[in-house]
Amino acid sequence: MRNKLLLSALAMCGMSCGLTELGESPHSNADGVWTGPFSSSTSAVYVTAFEYPDGYDWRSDADMGVVKCSLVVFADKVPVLKIPVGDAYEVSSDPLRHRMIDGHLYTDYSDSSGTVIKKDGKELFRFLHQEEIACMAVSGSRVHTLGIRLAGGFCYRIDGEIVLERSSGKVFRHMVMDRGKACFCFSQPVMEAGGVKERYYSAVGGKTSRVVPDTLVTDVSDMIFDEGQVCILASTRDAFLIEGESIVSVFRDGERKDIFRSVMAGMLTCSFSDQDCLTVTGMYSTPACPMNQYLWTRHDGSVYLGYGRSLSALCINEEGICYAVNAEDGAAGVIAIDDHMMLMPEDYAVIGHDAMDFTDSVSICLGLSSRKGGRPILWKSDGGTDTLDINGYVATVSSGCLR
Secondary structure, rough: OOOOOOOOOOOOEEEEEEEOOOOOOOOOOOOOOOEOOOOOOOOOEEEEEEEEOOOOOOOOOOOOOOOOOOOEEEOOOOOEEEEOEEEHHHHHOOHHEEEEEEEEEEEEEEEEEEEEEEEEEEEEEEEOEEEEEEEEEEEEHHHHHHHHEOOOEEEEEEEEEEEEEOOOEEEOOOOEEEOOOEEEEEEEEEEOEEEEEEEEEEEEEEEEEEEOOOEEEEEEEEEEOOOOOOOOOOEOOOOOOOOOOOOEEEEOEEEEEEEEEEEEEEEEEEEOOOOOOOEEEEEOOOOOOOOOOEEEEOOOOEOOOOOOOOOOOEEEEOOEEEEEOOOOOEEEEEEEEEEEEEOOOOEEOOOOOOOOOEOOOOEEEEEEEEOOOOOEEEEEEEEOEOOOOOOOOOOOOOEEEEE
């Protein structure tokens, strides 16, 4: 499944035994990378977790950058990889700067000297520009990256080599592979007779095409490729709108689908979410409540959370919608599978990102961290929980093929 969403989400997958300390295992190398056993299974549930020394308060992380920290990968609750984290190792403690792809851990790290991409703790390539890697994909042995430059603009690379770059403009943070070609969208400001205007483009394999939004569009929020077509998320005009109203619409191959009518202060944020089914998430405002969360999917319509609550984790496929909402302002945390709502275990929360994934077409697992600094757990929709015996928290949960 494509990496999930948004807002704050985090996760973990459990086990009940500890890990060998770095340097104490015959599987460790000079870089401090520890590798564990490999399963004969054809697929696995992967978990990445940040581990700290026992007794250290990772919630406050007062000694960030000094305290020992490791990034651990579990496959079906078995530790298979552990790499040291920190500037000296060129591995970031930001949970957004790593991802599991085809059973391998890819990390990106950048500073004033440039950017380095690693696979399973070993350097693949580096380049001079300082970039935040917004998207990454692997096709065969080639690594595709979509980076946002600190100095402005963006750059699409294959194995570190520039394929397409712009010194200005905005890249939309979604990239999909279609027959070995990376597909994404971006915008650029241009000077026209009426002033500076945004122009919109799609890119397929580094070749760009201009995308002209529908004449009803007043503001483009996001763009994404879905099933080979460019989809546009935008505010639109309507002859029947009253003052203070706006409509959010999805345009797919020119066809318009109105998904939300917001009133008064209206839309605060709105974007596509990287799911198996075309999905929109956003926050909107009403006079009664300044912040309300909603989501819309192509196959199942809209879900409104309301009352200032926001999504902590989300996964969607053609079979259903699953999401989690952390406890907040006295309200209990909840886990929802379609219309079935369950209470989140007390004193646990989703902390990082990509905390939830399907283990098959209908079952899910969700990583939860202890609000009190205890061991994290893995909540499973088919019943029960597993404890991960580490001091720390989980960054991602994903399912996929074993390497």
